Amino acid sequence: MKYRSWFQCIDPGCGETYDIFDVVYRCRKCGELLEVTHDEARLGRTSGEAWKKVFDQRIHSTTWPYGSGVWCRKEMVLPQLSDENVVSMFEGGSNLFWAERFGREIGVPDLWVKQCGNSHTGSFKDLGMTVLVSVVKEMRAQGQNIPAVACASTGDTSAALAAYCAAADIPAVVLLPRNKVSLAQLVQPISNGAIVLSLDTDFDGCMRTVQELTERENIYLANSMNSLRIEGQKTVGMEICQQFDWEVPDTIIIPGGNLGNVSALGKGFLLMERLGMISRRPRIVVAQAEHANPLYLAYKKGFREFEPVQAKTTLASAIQIGNPVSYKKAVRTLQEFEGIVEQASEEELADASAQADRTGMFNCPHTGVALAVMLKLLARGDIKRDERVVVISTAHGLKFADQKAAYHQRQIAGIASRHANQPIELPNDVGAVRDALLRRIDALAPKGAERAS
Ligand SMILES: *Cc1c(COP(=O)(O)O)cnc(C)c1O
Numbered sequence: 022m023k024y025r026s027w028f029q030c031i032d033p034g035c036g037e038t039y040d041i042f043d044v045v046y047r048c049r050k051c052g053e054l055l056e057v058t059h060d061e062a063r064l065g066r067t068s069g070e071a072w073k074k075v076f077d078q079r080i081h082s083t084t085w086p087y088g089s090g091v092w093c094r095k096e097m098v099l100p101q102l103s104d105e106n107v108v109s110m111f112e113g114g115s116n117l118f119w120a121e122r123f124g125r126e127i128g129v130p131d132l133w134v135k136q137c138g139n140s141h142t143g144s145f146k147d148l149g150m151t152v153l154v155s156v157v158k159e160m161r162a163q164g165q166n167i168p169a170v171a172c173a174s175t176g177d178t179s180a181a182l183a184a185y186c187a188a189a190d191i192p193a194v195v196l197l198p199r200n201k202v203s204l205a206q207l208v209q210p211i212s213n214g215a216i217v218l219s220l221d222t223d224f225d226g227c228m229r230t231v232q233e234l235t236e237r238e239n240i241y242l243a244n245s246m247n248s249l250r251i252e253g254q255k256t257v258g259m260e261i262c263q264q265f266d267w268e269v270p271d272t273i274i275i276p277g278g279n280l281g282n283v284s285a286l287g288k289g290f291l292l293m294e295r296l297g298m299i300s301r302r303p304r305i306v307v308a309q310a311e312h313a314n315p316l317y318l319a320y321k322k323g324f325r326e327f328e329p330v331q332a333k334t335t336l337a338s339a340i341q342i343g344n345p346v347s348y349k350k351a352v353r354t355l356q357e358f359e360g361i362v363e364q365a366s367e368e369e370l371a372d373a374s375a376q377a378d379r380t381g382m383f384n385c386p387h388t389g390v391a392l393a394v395m396l397k398l399l400a401r402g403d404i405k406r407d408e409r410v411v412v413i414s415t416a417h418g419l420k421f422a423d424q425k426a427a428y429h430q431r432q433i434a435g436i437a438s439r440h441a442n443q444p445i446e447l448p449n450d451v452g453a454v455r456d457a458l459l460r461r462i463d464a465l466a467p468k469g470a471e472r473a474s
């Protein structure tokens with residue numbers, strides 16, 4: 022008997038199922054979200070210990086496609102896919118960075134940052150896109166008429182879609198809110214040859230348009246409502262455990278926008294638990310920007326009601342989302358993982374990002390949101406100082422060079438730039454350079470230390 026997976030409606034009262042190679046994003050019976058479900062009885066015929074050995078052997082190997090942090094877990098991600106249709110760029114396997122100095126400075130010595138931005142297109146979106154584009158490749162190979170794949174994006178989804186589609190020679194269409202993504206994020210799909218549509222709206226507006234478009238034409242929808250992406254993204258928690266020699270951290274903090282990623286994180290942990298690979302759960306914290314905080318507001322009301330918000334401009338542009346698609350899945354995850362939701366203001370996220378950069382990181386603003394939230398939870402005792410804490414860093418800081426430069430130049434309105442560091446402009450004169458330099462070095466030296474003359 023082979024490993025199997027299928028789409029299943031998340032409403033337990035409905036439970037309708039669909040073939041994994043069906044073009045279906047929501048339940049046709051009740052309109053609810055779908056999720057990929059696996060034949061766990063079959064997966065369970067291998068012990069948890071044995072699965073861990075399999076993953077340890079495969080990751081980073083050159084045996085196609087198992088070297089990838091996603092595809093080393095192929096039986097638990099998308100078993101029916103044929104290996105030759107896997108479109109992989111060696112995603113996953115990203116650095117789990119021990120933030121030793123930052124952790125020491127803030128009083129959490131066991132602090133780690135999962136650098137998901139150290140990836141082919143610079144964000145965790147690669148983890149999900151490899152699965153989605155692979156399925157499209159397989160469907161096209163089977164003769165299904167799918168002329169293109171489309172997404173609405175706050176920047177990183179379109180970069181990932183464009184790259185994976187380009188590698189697989191599948192046309193990609195991306196809808197971006199004009200002037201709301203960084204130059205680096207815009208130039209990625211352009212370079213990869215995608216059809217880039219820059220629309221006069223925000224992300225939520227692009228999302229409505231792409232949904233209508235993909236309902237009417239046979240263009241395939243790549244947004245995270247498409248639960249194939251969640252299957253790839255769920256491997257992040259598996260990989261974190263693997264990197265800790267299969268120990269589960271105490272707390273994981275993750276920035277949330279459309280809330281697919283937090284749902285994915287939880288899904289991976291629950292699967293590992295059911296398969297006997299781990300025996301406890303981490304606490305999961307979702308970090309939102311105060312300017313786009315619908316989950317935070319719902320959390321404050323005990324999730325009794327949900328109101329979409331009009332998201333305001335935020336430096337954390339990838340999570341500037343007022344009406345998250347995966348709200349229900351995220352609430353389910355938070356209820357299963359003693360969840361906490363906290364928010365960060367623009368100044369808090371920019372300062373936390375810059376403060377951590379001073380200790381050797383190079384954070385994107387979304388990671389800044391997560392770091393700022395961690396500092397708040399520490400201050401009020403929701404995170405204890407002896408905990409092992411993992412912050413999920415979702416994108417590479419280089420995608421946000423413009424706003425990081427503006428921070429250091431103190432050019433962001435309403436932000437004092439507490440940790441600004443500016444270049445010293447000088448004539449090219451050894452004496453002047455020496456004086457300026459020694460003044461700065463003296464200022465850095467710990468009190469009482471003498472400079473050798
Ligand atoms: C997409 C994205 C997020 C948000 O993930 P969701 O699944 O939408 O909650 C956070 N950070 C970055 C950098 C992203 O690209």
Ligand SMILES: [Zn+2]
Binds near residue numbers: 031037
């Ligand atoms: Zn249903």
